[in-house]
Amino acid sequence: MKRRQLLRVAAVGVPAAALGGITATSYAGSRPTASSDEPPSCAPDTGRVIQWGANAPAIPADALSGVTAISTGGSANAYNLTLKNGRVSIWGHFLLQDPTEQRLSRVPVAATKDVTAIAAAGNHCLALRDGGVITWGGSHDRTEVNRVPEELKSGVTAIAGGVGGGPVCLALKNGGVINWAGDAPVPIEARSGVVAISTGQHCLALREDGSVITWVRSGLIDPAPPSLLTVPAEAKSGVTAISAGGGFSLALKDGGVIAWGDNKYGQIEVPYEAQTDVVSISAGTYASMALTAGGKIVVWAYNAYGQMDIPAEAQCGVSAIDCQYVCLALA
Template identity: 35%
Template structure:
């Protein structure tokens, strides 16, 4: 049975009469994150930050050890992921986390059901473990239950949950260790859906390939057929970036236009309707997009002018437009944000890094994942503190 990655995670801890707050004060009192943030990544209810010195820090939910600090204690303040340095990139999944070091090795921690961590076991890890037999990795993309790893050679390796064929190895068997995705070479980007049910890949020729669940048309191949090996998304050429949300996929063309396909119940395709589609449709303005990300049922885009735009579901304020419970079928400009250089979309929250190095976050904040020191949801971006 799949654990609900949307469930409320409540942790009660006591040791020698100390509650969670007391014990965390003993363990982490006086620890301050180093200056210079390079990257942020948002999971279901936790957030990771990669610092310029190569260390990883996190805050928010830690029920399965997804912060990697050796405990399962939630934290409203930044705590350091233990034993990691020289990290090049990070990724936050539903209930687990990963890092790729500059030497191309992959490290994982947190929830390990279905072999999500790829270490050959199904044992949760409260601190990072290295994946054996996997090297030369440039980046990883992780979902709720499976992972894709891209190598310098342009090949993809996958592991974890595979009931829908989302690992792309021609089977529907879960994999506790990495297996190669069948038939794809010259890959330059990968994206594992937040649902953990399907996967996307972008090749150097600008084509997009998809595999796994297709119940809402998320493979974009014009059918409802599931696929355990990659097939091309219809009609997409000259693509430079991709994003796989829960049940909808997106692609950015070189000309700055956005295309989307799959589920559209909340307007997450951004084309002014709520009609799902099995093939890509053009997203309405904005134009001039340089980066895109997919949350659970919402989408986030960064324009060349440094503004951020969102559309889709808004039940937790994740559109950042100053209102709750009002979804949008067209892109809306996120308030208070200018001069943004990078974006990151999580399940029900999102983040943006400005050119001055500050990080801003909005949406669900039940575990303190927005980093403003509270557990109050934000429908307008608030500054991520402690960096």
């Protein structure tokens, strides 16, 4: 049975779970007063990580200030990556008697200094340092993910990781997308002129002309639904950000969210709150998330893991978002 509910807007100080519905909205500015519907100005960012979800792990003290980047793993056995002062930290629900999770929980020395970007990829993690890709995790020491090709040891400007039957890892170098994990051949049009990448159960690339390209890993989604591979006309120009989720895609254009692909839970039914003034997007496994310039976090579609239960702490100074089974905000 489809887990579909009615529209909701999470009021300040009221748990979203108490309201029910398909959309949760929270101000990320200071709490509104009774005399105004608009939140007043907020204090400067402190780099504090906020998270929510049914299986959310405890936040370590080190993640309560000074964090500059966040990434959450795409698995119900939740783990999170944070970047602070160039150092990567990982925390979550690890079964350390499991060799795979032991490898995942140990951040390599190379990722403890001068790192500029992070990405979770299922049972693997990615980091970017001095233009070179660093990886760790996996079911054994010599996985395809951990065998980083020579061409990705310098000059890389972006990384992206996803999962679905196995890891999917992308890198961006000299405007071209490179895949080195799994069978996800990069189409010709994504081998040059690309400015951003994203991957979940499928891959997205954003070209410098504002058009979106999408492709799937062979056998991962078989057959790939036309609704996923057919980029809508409005996403063929003017797009400024992309996010690949669990069989659906989000794109940002002129402050509004464009969505296509799987709609089993209403993931691509963009609510009014996410159609204007949006500055950031995150496509999760089953839920969609957006952050507006006015300081509102909007989550819609699926709430089985509490993705829509936006906490009161996420009502001030949010600057970054990421959502899978667990949702993260950086304030």
